Amino acid sequence: MKKLGMIGGTGPESTVDYYQTIIKMFQERTGSQESLPELLIYSINMYKIFDLLQSGQEEELTEYLAAAVLSLERAGADFAVISANTPHIVFDRVQQKVNIPMISIVEATYRKAKNLRLQKIGLLGTQFTMENDFLKGPFTANGQEVFVPDEDEQQFIHGKIVGELEKGIVKEETKKAFLAISGRMIEQHQIEGLILGCTEFPMIFKPEDLDIPQLNTVEIHVDEIIKMILED
Known part of the structure; x- marks a missing residue:
């Protein structure tokens, strides 16, 4: 199995929803209530994302998100996701700066x-x-x-x-x-x-x-x- 690295905190409520939905769907697919996936969560500041977008600083946003994905990569994640729609404005640019694959929402x-x-x-x-x-x-x-x-x-x-x-x-x-x-x-x-x-x-x-x-x-x-x- 592959280990997920998830950028969360974008915002906190949906990060909880992601985690619970991942566990639920994983157990349904594997047919076991005692089966759990391995995953890493890097929680960032959603308000910083809004501020960067509001001021047109997309390159800074790209660097911010890429740094988080690289941290997950170093921690052993096999692939990564950003658990929000809005940051996908710079998804392609982030993917170019990291080495592990990312799944686009x-x-x-x-x-x-x-x-x-x-x-x-x-x-x-x-x-x-x-x-x-x-x-x-x-x-x-x-x-x-x-x-x-x-x-x-x-x-x-x-x-x-x-x-x-x-x-x-x-x-x-x-x-x-x-x-x-x-x-x-x-x-x-x-x-x-x-x-x-x-x-x-x-x-x-x-x-x-x-x-x-x-x-x-x-x-x-x-x-x-x-x-x-x-x-x-």
Whole structure:
């Protein structure tokens, strides 16, 4: 089995979700409740990531993330992941600076949407994720359409992610507002699926909340992680 190295703390709530989901899925795949994977977690500061992106310092962000992956590499990790969507803005640059392979949450999500034959897809996430093309790119390059909320809604969603979800706060009025935005996107753009492009979103969105598929990027990413761990 391969040893996972995970960049966590991006934010802490989703890091816990990743860990629990990895254990659960690993035991389901191996068929043993007494079977556990070996993994390393390097917890970094998500607020530093936001500050670097806000000030346009993508090269500094690349170096920050690459240093964390290299630490995991030195500690014995066979491969690495970043347990968040937003830092994937510089994923390709980080991969070039390290020696172990990395699994992209973006590519994994694209493959899932392709398997579901989705052509019109909604995307929610931090403002960085919704504004930039790093997550949309694989979809639009292959003829799929990706829709995001309008600018005011993007700012609202981003504020709730940073001010509430990243701190483990879940409010019913926030959930209602997110579902209302999703409903408008379904009606306006006829989206066939919704990318939960923030790894804290499973705290709010539940599968029964919408009548279209939700692409839970945590579960999608973890599925790829387990395949790699179990690979000979």
